[in-house]
Amino acid sequence: MQPALSKTSPVRSGEASTKLTPSSRVSEAMRLLLIEDDLQAAEYLIKSLREHDYEVVHSPDGRDGLAKATSERFDVIVADRQLPHLDGLAIIAKLREKQDRTPVLILSALGTVDDRVHGLKVGGDDYLTKPFAFAELLARIEALSRRAAPAAQEVTRLKFGDLELDLLARRVMRDGKQIDLTAKEFQLLEYFMRRPNQIITRTMLLEGVWNLHFDPQTNIIDVHMSRLRNSVDKGFSKPLIHTVRGTGYVLKDEQ
Amino acid sequence: MSSSQFRLSASRVALLYVLIFSAGISSVLVAVYFLTARVLDREVDVIIQAEVTGLVEDYRRGGLLQLIDTLNRRADSWGRTGAVYLLADSSGNRIGGNIARWPNEFASSEGHEWVEFEIDASEHGGIVTHPVRAHLFRLPDGVRLLVGTDILERTRLASRLRNAMLWGTGLCVTLAALVSMGYSRGVRRRVSSIAATCENIMRGDLTQRLKIEGERDEFDELSSTVNHMLDRLQQQTEVLRTTFDSAAHDLRAPLYRARVRIEEALQHADMATSARATMEATLSELDRVQRTMGTLLQIAQAEGHGNELEMELVDLTALGRELTDLYQPEASERNLTLSFSGTDAVKLRGNQQLLAQALVNLLENALKYVPAGGHIDVAVSQTEGNAVLEVADNGPGIPEADRQRVLQPFMRLERDRQQAGSGLGLSLIAAVMRLHRATIELLDNQPGLKVRWVFGRDSVIRDS
Numbered sequence: 001m002q003p004a005l006s007k008t009s010p011v012r013s014g015e016a017s018t019k020l021t022p023s024s025r026v027s028e029a030m031r032l033l034l035i036e037d038d039l040q041a042a043e044y045l046i047k048s049l050r051e052h053d054y055e056v057v058h059s060p061d062g063r064d065g066l067a068k069a070t071s072e073r074f075d076v077i078v079a080d081r082q083l084p085h086l087d088g089l090a091i092i093a094k095l096r097e098k099q100d101r102t103p104v105l106i107l108s109a110l111g112t113v114d115d116r117v118h119g120l121k122v123g124g125d126d127y128l129t130k131p132f133a134f135a136e137l138l139a140r141i142e143a144l145s146r147r148a149a150p151a152a153q154e155v156t157r158l159k160f161g162d163l164e165l166d167l168l169a170r171r172v173m174r175d176g177k178q179i180d181l182t183a184k185e186f187q188l189l190e191y192f193m194r195r196p197n198q199i200i201t202r203t204m205l206l207e208g209v210w211n212l213h214f215d216p217q218t219n220i221i222d223v224h225m226s227r228l229r230n231s232v233d234k235g236f237s238k239p240l241i242h243t244v245r246g247t248g249y250v251l252k253d254e255q
Numbered sequence: 256m257s258s259s260q261f262r263l264s265a266s267r268v269a270l271l272y273v274l275i276f277s278a279g280i281s282s283v284l285v286a287v288y289f290l291t292a293r294v295l296d297r298e299v300d301v302i303i304q305a306e307v308t309g310l311v312e313d314y315r316r317g318g319l320l321q322l323i324d325t326l327n328r329r330a331d332s333w334g335r336t337g338a339v340y341l342l343a344d345s346s347g348n349r350i351g352g353n354i355a356r357w358p359n360e361f362a363s364s365e366g367h368e369w370v371e372f373e374i375d376a377s378e379h380g381g382i383v384t385h386p387v388r389a390h391l392f393r394l395p396d397g398v399r400l401l402v403g404t405d406i407l408e409r410t411r412l413a414s415r416l417r418n419a420m421l422w423g424t425g426l427c428v429t430l431a432a433l434v435s436m437g438y439s440r441g442v443r444r445r446v447s448s449i450a451a452t453c454e455n456i457m458r459g460d461l462t463q464r465l466k467i468e469g470e471r472d473e474f475d476e477l478s479s480t481v482n483h484m485l486d487r488l489q490q491q492t493e494v495l496r497t498t499f500d501s502a503a504h505d506l507r508a509p510l511y512r513a514r515v516r517i518e519e520a521l522q523h524a525d526m527a528t529s530a531r532a533t534m535e536a537t538l539s540e541l542d543r544v545q546r547t548m549g550t551l552l553q554i555a556q557a558e559g560h561g562n563e564l565e566m567e568l569v570d571l572t573a574l575g576r577e578l579t580d581l582y583q584p585e586a587s588e589r590n591l592t593l594s595f596s597g598t599d600a601v602k603l604r605g606n607q608q609l610l611a612q613a614l615v616n617l618l619e620n621a622l623k624y625v626p627a628g629g630h631i632d633v634a635v636s637q638t639e640g641n642a643v644l645e646v647a648d649n650g651p652g653i654p655e656a657d658r659q660r661v662l663q664p665f666m667r668l669e670r671d672r673q674q675a676g677s678g679l680g681l682s683l684i685a686a687v688m689r690l691h692r693a694t695i696e697l698l699d700n701q702p703g704l705k706v707r708w709v710f711g712r713d714s715v716i717r718d719s
Contacts, residue, residue, distance in 0.1 A: 038508060044515045048522070109507055117565050131511040131545055134518050184580060210581055213608050215546070216615050218622065223584035 029055040030145050033072075035065030035079040035091065036107070045078075048134050054141075062086025066094055074102055075145045078137075081108040081115060089122050096123035103144040105137075116213055127213075135247040139199045146198065158193040161253040163232065163240055165193050174236060184209070185228050192241065192251040201248035225249055265442040269435030277428040284420040291416055295409045296388075300369070303390050306338065307402045314394060322400075323351040337405030339374065339387055345397040357401070367392045371406075386410050445474045449481075458692075461489040496555075503552055510548075514541050550679045554664065557609060557686040564606050564690065568716060571601040571642055574611060575635045582618050590627040593618075597635035601642045602716040605691050613687040616680040617646045617706055625650035625703070640712035649703035658697040 032054045036042040039060065046056045057072070059065035062083035069077055069091065077095075079088040086094075088106050095102065103125040108115045116127040125147070126140050158165040162175045170186055172179040181189065188209050192200060202221040206212045225241070233239040242250050314322040323342060330353045332338040341352035347362055349355065358372045368391045375382050389403025448466060455463045464485060465478035517538050521531065556564070579595035586593035614633075621631045631648045653661060653668065660666050662685040667678040684706075688695045691714060698705040 038511065040512050041508075041515050044519050048519070051522075109504070114565050129549070130507065131514040131541075134515070210577065211607075212581075212611055212615070214612050214615075217546070217619050218585060220581055220585050223588055224581075227584055 029053050030075045031055045031057070031073065032141065033057050033059065033065065033069055033074045033077045033079075035059045035062065035069075035077065035083060035088070037061060037080060037083055045134070045137070049138075049141075052138060060084075062088070062091055066091045069095060069102070070098065070100065076141050077102055077104045078141065079104055079106055081106050081119070089119060089124070092119070092124050093122045103147060105140055105144055107132075133247075135199075135244075136201050136203060139201045139204065139247065142198055143195065143204070146195070158190065160193055160196050160251060161240060162236075163193070165190060172232075174232065179231050181228075181231055184224075185231065188224060188228055189232065192249070196251050199244050199248055199250050204248070265439040265446070266436075269439035272435050273428065273431045276431045277424065280427045281420075281424040284423055288413075288416050288420050292413050295412065299388050299404055299406055299409060303388070303402055303404055307390055307392070307400075310340075310400065310402065319350075319394075319396070319398060322394075326351040326353075329353070333376070333405070337385075337407075339389065339401070339403045339405070341401040343399050343401075345399065347399075350398065352401070354401075357399070361391060374405075383407075449474075449478065456485065461485065461492055499555060503548065506548065510541060510545060514538065514545075517541070547679065550683055551664070553609070553612070554679065554683050554686045557683075557690045564609075566604045567607055569603055569605040569607050569610055571603060571610075571644055571710075572597045572599065572635045574607070574614065575633050575644060578611065578614050578618060579633050582622065585622060586631065589622060591622065591625055592630035593633075594630065595633045595635075597633075599637065601635050601637045603642050603691075603710050603714045604716060605710075605714065606687075609687045609690065613684040614644070614646075616684055620680055621646060621648045621650065621704075624648075629703075637715070640715060640717075642710040642715045644708045645705060647700045647703065647705040649700065652699060652702060652704040653697055655699070661697070662695070 030053070032049060034042060034045060034049075034056055036045065036058070037060050042058055042060070046058055049056045057068060057074070059068050063085040065079060065083065066086055077091075079091055081088040083091075088104075088108075092104050092106070095104070104123070105126045105128060106115075106119045106124045108119070108127060108129055119127050125144055128137060128140060156166070156168050158167065164173045165171075165186075166173070167190070170183075172181055172186065172189065188205065191205065191208050202219070203215060205221050206215070229239070229241050233241060238254065240251055240253060242252050242254070244250050310322060310325065313325045317324075319342075326340050326342055329338070329340060332340070333353050339352070339354050341354050341357060342350040343352075343357045344350060347357040349357070354374065358370075360372060361368070361370055369388070370391055371386060371388045374385050374387050376385055377383075385405045385407045387403045388406045389401050391399065391401050393399050445468070452463050452465050464482045467475050467478050467482075469475070517534050520526070521534055521538075526534075575597055576595050579593060583593055618631070618633075625631060625648045629649045631646065634643075634645045634647070636643050651670075657668055661668065661681050664682040665678045666682070685695055688708060691710060693708050693710040693714065696707040696709070698707060
């Protein structure tokens with residue numbers, strides 16, 4: 001049901017507890033290929049991505065984009081679904097044919113129910129409907145670039161700070177005390193524990209935890225999050241789950 | 256819609272045709288038979304009457320002796336004309352004539368009477384029974400006279416005529432039945448083929464056309480007219496779709512750029528708080544426009560491109576439970592009771608995301624309209640092979656007169672005008688139901704609204 005979840009493993013778990021926010025990356029810059037024919041929009045995306053320390057290469061059409069994607073190495077590719085000469089799905093198909101596993105995020109037009117299914121079928125990794133908030137795109141690019149790191153073997157235990165998740169016993173401990181969660185709350189917390197220090201948007205939670213690929217009118221995620229935070233953070237020395245204004249949430253061990 | 260409920264019509268017409276045809280044919284033949292038989296009878300009677308008149312004349316002129324003489328002279332008439340005579344005294348003893356004795360069955364006969372009896376005659380070394388028709392009457396001095404004639408030929412003719420009539424009627428009825436059976440089968444075949452094509456067209460494939468069989472009959476004429484209509488319809492739909500698609504596309508790009516630009520502007524901190532608030536409000540308005548457009552496009556896709564959508568196995572019970580759970584905290588925040596009932600998996604072929612979207616729309620409607628303290632009950636069940644999902648609440652409900660109207664895009668109840676919302680929620684649900692060939696009913700929950708989805712047995716997947 002949730003391919004994103006099963007493929008992902010805790011790339012960096014919390015024991016390092018280094019501050020790791022998207023903009024304070026110390027290692028070399030992430031390289032990103034943006035294949036987008038809307039030049040005005042592309043211009044803004046490139047600018048904003050560079051502000052977040054991404055090294056961005058832009059290509060305005062499908063054929064050129066594919067050439068760039070195959071000749072250079074990128075951490076993430078963001079490709080529009082509809083492009084001149086060669087569409088986004090064809091680019092992914094060609095890359096996968098060549099055993100190129102570079103994560104690809106597809107930007108798709110509005111109101112196309114099955115585009116996501118088709119995109120994932122040909123080997124796309126994530127999918128975003130235009131128009132989107134930049135923060136949403138950034139969060140997803142972050143998630144994809146981390147996913148690209150070599151996967152550790154399947155774990156049975158997730159640890160972050162003093163919070164510990166036993167995936168087999170479905171048990172949560174914090175600071176030696178057991179925390180009772182419903183099955184869904186457990187799933188929600190697991191989603192965060194597998195992506196520590198990563199900004200998680202509400203849409204990502206709807207997709208990853210509830211398998212809903214559309215945005216409901218009411219903001220139902222916040223109520224669930226506040227319940228989870230009540231269980232996980234209330235009565236402990238410091239909160240682990242933080243709100244990121246206008247974007248979503250992050251599991252972070254702040255001083 | 257199945258065509259089985261209409262299947263009777265063609266055969267009913269054919270049956271009626273056979274009945275009317277048979278009644279007509281048999282009444283003509285029966286009339287011919289009876290008329291012919293009567294003519295033959297009359298002919299015999301006229302001959303006998305003429306003989307009687309002659310014999311009575313003899314009797315009046317020469318008395319009994321003259322009559323006996325005449326009868327004796329005509330004794331051989333049986334072989335020639337088939338005429339029979341008998342003159343007998345009052346106790347039935349023969350006085351003259353060409354038959355042996357007065358027929359027993361008429362021994363007590365008084366006065367005038369027409370009778371029919373049988374005579375055995377030896378012919379060609381065998382005995383042949385001849386039917387005879389005769390006139391009996393009594394002469395003034397108590398002597399009785401029988402004048403008759405052999406009617407074997409007439410009887411044979413009548414029976415041949417009767418047989419011909421029966422065979423003729425039978426043959427005609429059989430032929431008519433065969434012809435009309437063939438006709439009704441042909442009609443049924445063409446109608447089924449037209450119905451099947453129409454079903455496909457209704458499911459969104461406007462490229463299909465009715466088959467022209469080249470028989471230049473009414474069906475071909477009808478098919479060709481319908482095909483012309485479909486051409487026209489397809490053309491219009493195509494125009495509408497391209498207009499809609501390009502409008503959507505042309506709106507998408509500026510919408511996307513507008514959003515991008517406002518976001519970009521918002522990133523720069525050097526901005527008055529009021530300006531920032533205005534821009535943030537504009538951004539959320541843009542998102543509302545985007546949502547409305549997205550929903551419209553989804554409706555269009557569900558209605559028009561239904562065949563292209565991926566159908567997968569969906570467990571309606573699991574979906575109902577999951578989404579009820581998702582809205583549970585929201586419901587308790589609003590002091591509403593949200594419950595789910597349904598235990599066994601109810602599996603059907605459907606589009607998971609569209610069904611989830613439809614149920615989310617229903618739940619959000621209920622959350623929006625049911626006042627605090629109310630309850631919302633979601634139930635999934637399988638009854639008589641159909642999958643049924645119900646969302647019932649005790650909110651304000653929808654007046655009966657408006658229930659069909661609210662399923663159409665942008666139709667909202669007067670009392671809800673102030674509420675936020677696009678007026679597309681229910682019409683998306685209706686489109687999704689049509690795509691799944693399911694029905695949607697808005698019912699009175701007394702008080703409140705009960706929305707019922709019924710998925711036909713064709714979409715339900717039974718565990719094998």
